Amino acid sequence: MLELKNVSYNVDEDGGEIEIIRNVDLEIGSGKLVVVTGPNGGGKSTLAKLIAGIIKPTEGRIYFNGEDITDAGITERAQKGIAFAFQQPVRFKGIRVYDLIRIASGKRINTAEACTYLSKVGLCARDYINREINSSLSGGELKRIEIATVLARNAVLSVFDEPEAGIDLWSFTNLVDVFRKIRESSEERSILIISHQERILETADEIVVLRDGGIGAFGRREDILPGLIGTSSAVSACSRLASEGRI
Amino acid sequence: MVKLDEIQKRLMAEVADLHKVPEGAYNLRVNGESAGRQSSENIEIVSKTDVSGLEIHIKPGTKNESVHIPVVLTQSGMKETVYNDFFIGEDSDVLIVAGCGIDNCGEQDSEHDGIHRFFVGKNARIKYVEKHYGSGTGRGKRILNPGTEVYQEEGSTVEMEMVQIKGVDDTVRTTTAELKEGAKLTVRERLMTHGSQNAVSTYVISLNGNGSSADVVSRSVARDDSYQKFDARIIGNAPSHGHTECDSIIMDRGRILAVPGLEANDLDAELVHEAAIGKIAGDQLIKLMTLGLSEQEAEEQIINGFLR
Numbered sequence: 001m002l003e004l005k006n007v008s009y010n011v012d013e014d015g016g017e018i019e020i021i022r023n024v025d026l027e028i029g030s031g032k033l034v035v036v037t038g039p040n041g042g043g044k045s046t047l048a049k050l051i052a053g054i055i056k057p058t059e060g061r062i063y064f065n066g067e068d069i070t071d072a073g074i075t076e077r078a079q080k081g082i083a084f085a086f087q088q089p090v091r092f093k094g095i096r097v098y099d100l101i102r103i104a105s106g107k108r109i110n111t112a113e114a115c116t117y118l119s120k121v122g123l124c125a126r127d128y129i130n131r132e133i134n135s136s137l138s139g140g141e142l143k144r145i146e147i148a149t150v151l152a153r154n155a156v157l158s159v160f161d162e163p164e165a166g167i168d169l170w171s172f173t174n175l176v177d178v179f180r181k182i183r184e185s186s187e188e189r190s191i192l193i194i195s196h197q198e199r200i201l202e203t204a205d206e207i208v209v210l211r212d213g214g215i216g217a218f219g220r221r222e223d224i225l226p227g228l229i230g231t232s233s234a235v236s237a238c239s240r241l242a243s244e245g246r247i
Numbered sequence: 248m249v250k251l252d253e254i255q256k257r258l259m260a261e262v263a264d265l266h267k268v269p270e271g272a273y274n275l276r277v278n279g280e281s282a283g284r285q286s287s288e289n290i291e292i293v294s295k296t297d298v299s300g301l302e303i304h305i306k307p308g309t310k311n312e313s314v315h316i317p318v319v320l321t322q323s324g325m326k327e328t329v330y331n332d333f334f335i336g337e338d339s340d341v342l343i344v345a346g347c348g349i350d351n352c353g354e355q356d357s358e359h360d361g362i363h364r365f366f367v368g369k370n371a372r373i374k375y376v377e378k379h380y381g382s383g384t385g386r387g388k389r390i391l392n393p394g395t396e397v398y399q400e401e402g403s404t405v406e407m408e409m410v411q412i413k414g415v416d417d418t419v420r421t422t423t424a425e426l427k428e429g430a431k432l433t434v435r436e437r438l439m440t441h442g443s444q445n446a447v448s449t450y451v452i453s454l455n456g457n458g459s460s461a462d463v464v465s466r467s468v469a470r471d472d473s474y475q476k477f478d479a480r481i482i483g484n485a486p487s488h489g490h491t492e493c494d495s496i497i498m499d500r501g502r503i504l505a506v507p508g509l510e511a512n513d514l515d516a517e518l519v520h521e522a523a524i525g526k527i528a529g530d531q532l533i534k535l536m537t538l539g540l541s542e543q544e545a546e547e548q549i550i551n552g553f554l555r
């Protein structure tokens with residue numbers, strides 16, 4: 001489905017070059033749920049942006065269903081079936097939740113259909129469908145709307161960058177179910193989730209640990225997860241909430 | 248609708264949402280002449296005798312009624328100045344829809360300067376909607392210079408919606424308002440300029456009465472080589488609240504000048520001005536492109552939302 005071959009991403013800074021992604025080889029199979037984890041600044045979001053086409057690799061190639069998409073733009077990749085939920089969702093002026101879900105679905109959908117996506121992320125659809133996606137939304141609301149729009153795309157490959165961030169425990173449980181259902185519903189659709197959450201790591205078929213821009217470990221969940229438990233790459237929801245003083 | 252040709256009908260639909268003769272009181276002005284008028288029991292429309300224009304008298308206590316006074320110009324080279332006075336009775340609650348559409352297919356400039364004065368009685372409430380629209384492929388310009396004067400008595404409320412999205416080459420809009428005790432004014436302006444269009448919008452709002460308030464919000468987009476100036480002045484002469492906001496997107500070689508003007512002559516006048524001008528945010532474009540839109544489609548969605 002998706003294959004990264006020797007992908008590197010460098011940026012120029014103060015005359016020197018810094019390597020943000022280094023020689024990454026990665027294959028995500030059809031119907032797989034892959035979780036990418038690793039320390040802050042490890043390069044996870046950068047990897048997601050490379051996959052969505054928001055930035056282009058300085059070296060290496062990216063293949064999607066056998067086709068070389070390294071030079072394809074954002075729109076083209078989206079149309080080929082790659083969806084991406086941002087770590088930090090974007091706010092707009094005047095664009096409503098319904099508008100974004102309609103655009104994401106790529107067809108004329110009615111409000112009731114649009115609402116089903118909001119319900120999946122635990123938002124009471126009636127209250128949100130006509131809200132503007134502006135600064136009046138809270139961080140958690142915005143994040144859940146972002147996830148809902150990506151669900152509405154029904155994409156072949158959906159990439160979620162830290163979907164759990166800012167989301168309460170109840171919605172979080174629901175969310176894990178949503179990912180599991182997508183995973184079970186189709187042999188063709190794959191999901192790539194960037195996450196530090198144990199509960200999400202537990203649902204993975206495969207786990208990638210990204211460290212200093214390179215792949216630290218990659219393999220089946222059963223093989224990788226035991227080595228991660230207790231490290232900062234696998235935080236359980238309860239300990240996270242406790243440390244934030246929320247429970 | 249009364250003896251209107253297709254272009255005139257289209258303009259009526261654009262500026263006043265009129266697809267047929269409106270309900271309630273109305274006056275339709277086409278190429279300098281009345282093409283239909285109707286007064287109602289509570290709203291009387293009469294022609295002025297000294298200058299071109301109308302007097303609209305709304306009886307005290309009139310509720311849930313509307314007045315439509317759209318203007319269309321389809322004759323190239325036509326220039327007119329029209330004076331309309333609205334006398335709005337105490338405790339009434341009405342909708343007033345004005346608006347002007349110019350279709351110019353000729354070589355000469357067409358111009359409509361509408362001077363509207365509103366005398367708003369005590370505790371009366373009006374919503375005033377004014378849309379401007381231009382079309383036609385002629386080299387002659389489409390020019391609109393609206394002047395609006397608002398005099399608000401105690402406790403009155405005026406809500407104005409001004410929209411100019413397409414086809415007007417040159418506009419100088421001047422709005423002045425004087426508010427007495429407890430009066431409230433809100434203005435929502437939506438403006439988009441293209442080509443080498445020019446639009447200037449000036450407000451001078453005097454908050455003279457205790458507890459009066461004004462809120463002026465302009466959203467605008469300047470594309471191509473167009474130019475806009477937004478000049479909003481609020482003068483607080485009493486304990487009052489004033490807020491102006493200019494939120495603009497520039498594209499291509501568009502230019503915008505926002506001039507803040509706040510004058511507090513009373514210790515308890517609270518006045519705020521906000522202005523933001525910039526191009527479309529890159530992350531907004533990227534987000535919509537990841538949903539499958541082309542860059543151009545994404546721009547359109549962002550602009551449409553912004554001017555909604």
Ligand SMILES: Nc1ncnc2c1ncn2[C@@H]1O[C@H](COP(=O)(O)OP(=O)(O)OP(=O)(O)O)[C@@H](O)[C@H]1O
Nearest residue numbers: 011013020038039040041042043044045046047087
């Ligand atoms: N354009 C850029 N210029 C300079 N440094 C950059 C640029 N983009 C990313 N970086 C750096 O690359 C590193 C990886 O960033 P990235 O956002 O991919 O990390 P991450 O793994 O998603 O971290 P987090 O867990 O905090 O979200 C960081 O150190 C970041 O500061």
Ligand SMILES: [Mg+2]
Nearest residue numbers: 044045046087
């Ligand atoms: Mg990140």
